[in-house]
Amino acid sequence: MTFTETRAASGRAAVAAAFATVMLAASPAMAQEYPDPGETLDWTIAFGPGGGNDIMARTIVDILNTYDLYPGDIAVENRAGGSGAVGWGHLFGQAGSGYGISTTSGSFVTTPLQADTPWQPADFTPVALLATDDLVLVVNGSSPIQTIDEFIAYAQENPITIAGTGTVNVDFIVPTLFAQAAGFEFEYVSFNSMADQTTALLSSSVDAMVGNPGEILGLIDSGDLRALVYSGSSTPAALEGVPTMGEVGHDIGVSMPRGLILPPDAPAEAQEWWIATMQRVVETPEWAAYIExxxxxxxxxxxxEFRAFLTRTQDGFGEVLRSVGAIQ
Known part of the structure; x- marks a missing residue:
């Protein structure tokens, strides 16, 4: 081989090696870049401390930390307001990023139905639906009302107020459908957090409220609150003795979806990483304890599949809210 041919061959080999290096960096390495340990994960909780959304988010973060599943820092912040619109609007503004994340609730589906939000549930990058939950109707433990039948009879003759978290959402839909079926009317009073609405009920500022049992079981067990009826298909062991709405003749068939989402157009590798990670999270004993x-x-x-579920749920909720005149 001549000197010139040797130089040409060496040049071709160098180019090939360089090209291979570039291709290696552009494929497997790129897929492994997420998550970058140097990037802080911005975790938005769209409601105040102490509510179901807050509890779920912090449970997931605790599991991630316990098992060292996320390599970087996680900054958790409650961004309450507008029945979740403030928090999810913040996440929506992070479009294209893999380092914003949030948990969902019923308001994630209903808020865009009654407010002029720039986003719809299907706009976000879906990670997972993790659970559904139902609500319990409670009164102050000092109330003379002892049973759901007594509550219905009282409400049929007297103006009453029922509190919930958010405005036109599951907390509104559940008592509205139940009241229609049972033949009474009420004024709905909305709060931005479970803590605020519980304070209102304990101070007798409202007559009753709806909430996830897990958020208020301590107050039910202590007698500060009295559970009257449960909206699910069967009463959980923690509420033994409390009838379901179906058992008293007024089944409404509405549950609240709890899931995890990334900003719109998040990188595919971020979505894939979070799906794989949540598959590990839901297998932990800590998650099983949270569910129970x-x-x-x-x-x-x-x-x-989660995106399709959100679309179906929003269509169903919209039909219910239009039927009661809550939205146009």
Whole structure:
């Protein structure tokens, strides 16, 4: 081989090696870049401290930390307001990023139905539906009302107020459908957090409220609150003796979806990483304890199946809200 041919061959080999290096960096390495340990994960909780959304988010973060599943720092912040619109609007503004994340609730589906939000549930990058939950109707423990039948009879003759978290959402839909079926009317009073509405009930500022049992079981067990009826298909062990709405003749068939989402157009590798990670999270004993302690139903769907679920749920909720005149 001549000197010139040797130089040409060496040049071709160098180019080939360089090209191979570039291709290696552009494929497997790129897929392994997420998550970057140097990037802080911005975890938004769209409601105040102490509510079901807050409890679920912090449970997941605790599990991630306990098992070292996320390599970087996680900054958790409550961004309450507008029945979740403030928090999820913040996440929506992070479009294209893999380092924003949030948990969902019923308001994630209902808020866009009654407010002029720039986003719809299907706009976000779906990670997983993790559970569904139902609500319990409670009164102050000092109330003379002892049973749901007494509550209905009283409400049929007197103006009453029922509190819930958010405005036109599951907390509104559940008592509205129940009241229609049972033949009474009420004024709905909305709060931004479970803590605020519980304070209102304990101070007798409202007559009753709805909430996830797991958020208020301590107050029920202590007698500060009295549980009257449960909206699910069967009463959990923690509420033994409390009838379901179906058992008293007024089944409404509405549950609240709890899931995990990333910003719109998040990188595919971020979505894939979070799906794989949540598959590990839901297998931990800590998650099983969370499900049991908060009387949730484990209902798991990943990725696009979760997006389809959100669309179906929003269509169903919209039909209910239009039927009662809550939205146009």
């Amino acid at each position: 302690n908060n009387t949730l139903t484990p209902t798991v769907l990943y990725g696009e």
